[in-house]
Amino acid sequence: MVCGMEIHVELNTKTKIFCSCETKFDAAPNEQCCQVCLGMPGTLPSLNEEVVDKAIVAGLATDCKINGVSKFDRKNYFYKDLPKAYQLTQHFNPICQDGRITIESGKVIRIKQIHIEEDAGKIVNKKDKAFVDYNRSGIPLIEIVSHPDIQTPLQAKEYVEKVQMLMRYTNVSDCKMQEGSMRCDVNISVRKKGSTELGVPVEIKNINSKNFVRKTLEYEFKRQVDLLESGQKVIKQTRRYNEKKNVTEPLRLKESEGDYRYFQDPDLQIVFVDKSRISKILKTMPESFDKKLRRYVEEFHLPYQDAKNILKYKKVMNFFDESTKNVKDKRVAANLIINTIFGELKGQKEEFRVGISLEDFKNLLKKIEDQLLSKNEASKLIKKLMKI
Ligand code: ZN
Numbered sequence: 514m515v516c517g518m519e520i521h522v523e524l525n526t527k528t529k530i531f532c533s534c535e536t537k538f539d540a541a542p543n544e545q546c547c548q549v550c551l552g553m554p555g556t557l558p559s560l561n562e563e564v565v566d567k568a569i570v571a572g573l574a575t576d577c578k579i580n581g582v583s584k585f586d587r588k589n590y591f592y593k594d595l596p597k598a599y600q601l602t603q604h605f606n607p608i609c610q611d612g613r614i615t616i617e618s619g620k621v622i623r624i625k626q627i628h629i630e631e632d633a634g635k636i637v638n639k640k641d642k643a644f645v646d647y648n649r650s651g652i653p654l655i656e657i658v659s660h661p662d663i664q665t666p667l668q669a670k671e672y673v674e675k676v677q678m679l680m681r682y683t684n685v686s687d688c689k690m691q692e693g694s695m696r697c698d699v700n701i702s703v704r705k706k707g708s709t710e711l712g713v714p715v716e717i718k719n720i721n722s723k724n725f726v727r728k729t730l731e732y733e734f735k736r737q738v739d740l741l742e743s744g745q746k747v748i749k750q751t752r753r754y755n756e757k758k759n760v761t762e763p764l765r766l767k768e769s770e771g772d773y774r775y776f777q778d779p780d781l782q783i784v785f786v787d788k789s790r791i792s793k794i795l796k797t798m799p800e801s802f803d804k805k806l807r808r809y810v811e812e813f814h815l816p817y818q819d820a821k822n823i824l825k826y827k828k829v830m831n832f833f834d835e836s837t838k839n840v841k842d843k844r845v846a847a848n849l850i851i852n853t854i855f856g857e858l859k860g861q862k863e864e865f866r867v868g869i870s871l872e873d874f875k876n877l878l879k880k881i882e883d884q885l886l887s888k889n890e891a892s893k894l895i896k897k898l899m900k901i
Pocket residue numbers: 529532533534545546547548549550551651
């Protein structure tokens with residue numbers, strides 16, 4: 514299996530990329546749009562600098578080179594969710610290039626580039642009607658493009674998981690796949706072991722869960738191998754994953770680059786990024802995710818999975834870091850968070866609406882350290898507190 518991924522990540526900026534509309538997720542339809550994001554004639558885009566900063570953070574978090582000069586291009590196509598009939602994207606000169614991400618199994622997946630672009634609106638189908646909501650048009654995105662280094666469905670899942678953790682950790686995006694703030698496209702082809710000739714690629718678009726990424730690739734790999742082994746050909750096309758049937762289905766023939774008539778946007782200025790801007794951003798960034806993970810394991814002696822589960826969610830990590838500042842054995846806290854608090858949480862882990870205050874938790878840890886309370890008693894107490 515030869516697989517590369519393109520992951521779209523919505524940046525969590527306050528306002529959109531080329532206008533000052535807000536970016537909240539659950540606003541009423543078409544409440545967050547203006548003439549610019551509706552593509553009205555005569556309007557002009559104005560680049561939100563926070564978008565550039567966040568894209569640089571994403572690049573630094575994935576070991577990319579940050580380009581001093583990048584540009585915006587028009588990708589021309591018509592669809593009802595794109596009133597301008599072109600998407601602004603960085604086709605020829607992306608802001609970040611040549612990075613790398615180490616996934617769970619230790620394999621390094623090379624990043625070809627990260628470019629900035631705008632999101633399109635959303636089509637909502639209800640019964641026999643289609644509605645269009647432009648709240649999403651102009652939401653800033655980065656597209657993280659990997660080299661075809663992924664060789665198994667599991668590696669693909671691990672890759673998506675790592676991208677998600679890195680982007681959350683550095684506060685670039687909330688990466689909620691179920692809400693569409695992170696969306697995955699995979700390019701997959703197959704080749705015989707030992708052969709260097711690449712097969713015909715198939716693109717599967719908009720996969721919205723980590724498990725579906727894995728399942729999609731398992732299915733599509735088998736489909737392509739079966740085709741070739743029975744003497745048929747793989748057609749270059751775009752497909753989608755049907756989660757109910759667990760199959761991939763054809764969507765359309767794959768468009769080629771020329772179809773989009775890319776050209777540099779004449780309304781936007783060239784993006785210049787100088788060294789001082791990068792070093793300023795670097796100063797605001799936390800220690801690298803991988804380094805912190807290693808520190809949790811080597812210094813704090815947390816089991817690897819526990820360390821990962823804490824780092825995965827920013828609010829959990831902050832709660833852990835804050836509460837264990839003066840605690841010698843940090844494993845106790847990790848254990849209580851993962852085995853007791855996680856079990857009692859209402860709602861998502863990333864929201865970490867924990868029914869016990871940081872102060873109370875600190876006090877419990879202190880009591881355990883002074884041997885005034887057993888871990889078991891502490892766990893029971895936490896459960897009681899969280900039920901209130
Ligand atoms: Zn707007």
